[in-house]
Amino acid sequence: MEGGHRIDLVRHRVSPALDGLVAGVVGLSERAPGVVRRRQPAGTLLPLVFSFGNPLTIGPVADAAGAASYESFLAGLSSSPATTQFEDGQDCVQVYLTPIGARRILGVPGSQVAGRVLAVRDVGPRTDGYLTERLRGATTWTERFDLVERVLLQQLEREVGAPAWVGWMWSQIAQSGGRVRIRDLVDRTGWSHRYVTTVFAEEIGLTPKRAAGIVRFERAAADLGRFPLAEIAARRGYADQSHLARDVARYAGETPSELAAAQRPTAWTALGPLARTRR
Incomplete structure (x- = not known):
């Protein structure tokens, strides 16, 4: 902790059924005085974030007017950096999908999400709004990881992958x-x-x-x-x-x-x- 800023990052061991599809799952709880703004570089993993705390504002580096706030969201592949911003704190489970995993689990081709940030309700998984409340009500990271992994495995059963x-x-x-x-x-x-x-x-x-x-x-x-x-x-x-x-x-x-x-x-x-x- 430095200047009242605390980050608790907990990693989950992913089910073997998700090998090659999910690179990792982590729980993040962060507290900071005021606003925290970061620059996020381009990368090859697609963050699927299930939030049960404050929203995260995401936008292009050079265009503050293009920023928007999200609770649970998917960030598609992009060759450009982006900015993220939150105030006071954030609590979420972050699922890092591989490009192949995003296609298998979400059932949408990468071209439909590339360079975009989409609310989970607009792209899946189909949680019908219950997951956020259950994550918020859970008292341990183990419970939260179990909830999220169950959703991922259910999605895997119904979707079709790339050639x-x-x-x-x-x-x-x-x-x-x-x-x-x-x-x-x-x-x-x-x-x-x-x-x-x-x-x-x-x-x-x-x-x-x-x-x-x-x-x-x-x-x-x-x-x-x-x-x-x-x-x-x-x-x-x-x-x-x-x-x-x-x-x-x-x-x-x-x-x-x-x-x-x-x-x-x-x-x-x-x-x-x-x-x-x-x-």
């Missing part, structure tokens, strides 16, 4: 850190480049090339503060340090040093070793 080759292609991009040659992947599908690009973008929300760019940025961002910039650029496949800095500005809206110094409860910290795990 198998889309999932394979996404996994190849992710496993390579965004460095795999897209042309080689396209050739291995047996389909034309135009068809693959169109279907992949429809299902995932970004073209293969743009998705690979964000994957590479995420891996580089995780290295910031741990290695010199020139070494990170070489490790992650950038032409040079300037190329890395341009990508950080593009996807995070700030410099590498600013991003490295930031202390934010993002997917990187929420799913990492700093969070406490509840079995």
Whole structure:
């Protein structure tokens, strides 16, 4: 706790039935005096947030007029950073969906949510408004995690996923850190480049090339503060340090040093070793 600011971040061990679909689930309870405003970089996970506290205001970095307040919401894939803001505190369960998981669990193609923030009631899961009240009435994180995971598993039973080759292609991009040659992947599908690009973008929300760019940025961002910039650029496949800095500005809206110094409860910290795990 610093200056009255407290963050309690609790990680949940996800059911094996959700492997590859849900990267992680965390409970977040945060208290702060006044307004807290953060810049959130682009990333490859889709936050599905079930709130039982104050609303969160979300908007583009450069356009305060485009901001809107949300309680429970889904943030689709985006290649641009965004801002978040809340006052006094926030309480929520955050589900980090993979692009394949979002398609399977929510039943909507990624293109319908890409670059957008949507209220849960507009995209699913179909909770009929009861989940928020039950989360608010629960007294432990274990109870809240059980409620949310039950909804996810019920959704999984009724929805249909993307074509198998889309999932394979996404996994190849992710496993390579965004460095795999897209042309080689396209050739291995047996389909034309135009068809693959169109279907992949429809299902995932970004073209293969743009998705690979964000994957590479995420891996580089995780290295910031741990290695010199020139070494990170070489490790992650950038032409040079300037190329890395341009990508950080593009996807995070700030410099590498600013991003490295930031202390934010993002997917990187929420799913990492700093969070406490509840079995």
